[in-house]
Amino acid sequence: STGSVSASPESYDESYLIPVSIGGTTFHLDLDTGSSDLWVFSTQQPASQRSGHTAYKQTGTKKSGYTWNISYGDGSGAKGDVYVDKVVVGGVTATSQAVEAATSVSSSFTSDTDNDGLIGAAFSSINTVSPQQQLTFFDNVKNSLSQKLFAARLRYHTAGTYDYGYIDSSKYSGSIHYVPVNTANGFWEFTASGVSGSSIADTGTTLLYIPDSNVDAYYANVDSASYDSSQGGYTFDCDESLPDWTVTIGSGSITVPGEYINFAPVSGNTCFGGIQSSDGIGFNIFGDIFLKATYTVFDQTQSSPRLGFAQG
Numbered sequence: 258s259t260g261s262v263s264a265s266p267e268s269y270d271e272s273y274l275i276p277v278s279i280g281g282t283t284f285h286l287d288l289d290t291g292s293s294d295l296w297v298f299s300t301q302q303p304a305s306q307r308s309g310h311t312a313y314k315q316t317g318t319k320k321s322g323y324t325w326n327i328s329y330g331d332g333s334g335a336k337g338d339v340y341v342d343k344v345v346v347g348g349v350t351a352t353s354q355a356v357e358a359a360t361s362v363s364s365s366f367t368s369d370t371d372n373d374g375l376i377g378a379a380f381s382s383i384n385t386v387s388p389q390q391q392l393t394f395f396d397n398v399k400n401s402l403s404q405k406l407f408a409a410r411l412r413y414h415t416a417g418t419y420d421y422g423y424i425d426s427s428k429y430s431g432s433i434h435y436v437p438v439n440t441a442n443g444f445w446e447f448t449a450s451g452v453s454g455s456s457i458a459d460t461g462t463t464l465l466y467i468p469d470s471n472v473d474a475y476y477a478n479v480d481s482a483s484y485d486s487s488q489g490g491y492t493f494d495c496d497e498s499l500p501d502w503t504v505t506i507g508s509g510s511i512t513v514p515g516e517y518i519n520f521a522p523v524s525g526n527t528c529f530g531g532i533q534s535s536d537g538i539g540f541n542i543f544g545d546i547f548l549k550a551t552y553t554v555f556d557q558t559q560s561s562p563r564l565g566f567a568q569g
């Protein structure tokens with residue numbers, strides 16, 4: 258089988274949401290290649306915590322005694338209990354998917370009323386369900402796909418797609434360049450030339466986080482840029498045109514247009530940069546600012562997983 262689903266950006270491309278059918282109800286979830294839990298808002302939460310969200314009404318079978326608790330690097334988090342239900346994404350069906358229903362979520366999730374939860378697409382080795390880890394949607398369906406892969410085509414300020422089971426050559430230019438993936442930490446982890454340390458391809462993270470030295474070198478070419486500790490990153494005049502950022506990954510190179518690196522206004526005519534420091538995180542994060550310039554293939558067709566990057 259194959260499938261494709263639209264990925265619609267929230268304002269400023271803060272995240273990209275896909276429609277997911279769970280037990281016959283449609284939820285709008287953030288497909289996150291940086292985590293491995295499929296969790297949704299649920300009627301088990303206080304009404305005030307889930308106001309404005311589509312909430313799961315336990316249509317599936319409860320897995321008694323199973324719980325989950327996830328914390329994300331930005332300090333957000335959620336927890337709850339576990340059901341098994343039918344999940345459909347872009348026409349691809351997992352008949353018995355672990356659906357993690359929230360009993361509590363942190364404030365940033367409650368306040369983002371477009372987002373009804375996350376569908377993780379990293380490796381199942383970092384799923385947080387206890388006492389038995391559960392499989393991601395992709396792990397559950399990959400054997401039924403024509404090819405064991407999915408591909409992300411996120412776009413700047415407009416809807417993109419996630420393709421399942423096939424590569425759509427109309428969505429990129431040039432060729433796809435593949436690099437090996439280190440799965441030891443459960444992420445789609447790879448090495449990028451000229452960017453020190455390990456990097457992860459993470460659709461669930463908004464910005465592009467790279468080492469200080471690369472960040473400083475980039476903003477040295479932006480006259481109005483400075484590091485603003487009150488905002489927690491580099492800011493600049495919203496009207497200043499920004500340089501492109503190019504990186505070599507394997508035998509290919511990807512260019513992020515400067516326009517994509519103006520993330521959003523933070524106050525008046527001051528804008529927050531899409532490139533920020535990964536120092537303190539432990540790895541670099543190639544989030545949406547980068548991914549929206551690419552067609553990225555999350556590929557398990559070989560004996561070892563690999564990532565493919567092409568210019569979008």
Ligand SMILES: Cc1nn(C)c(C)c1CC(=O)Nc1ccccn1
Pocket residue numbers: 289291292329330331332333461462538542
């Ligand atoms: C790891 C990390 N450190 N820091 C500062 C950031 C922003 C991250 C990435 C992160 O938190 N991503 C995320 C957040 C919520 C849901 C899904 N993904």
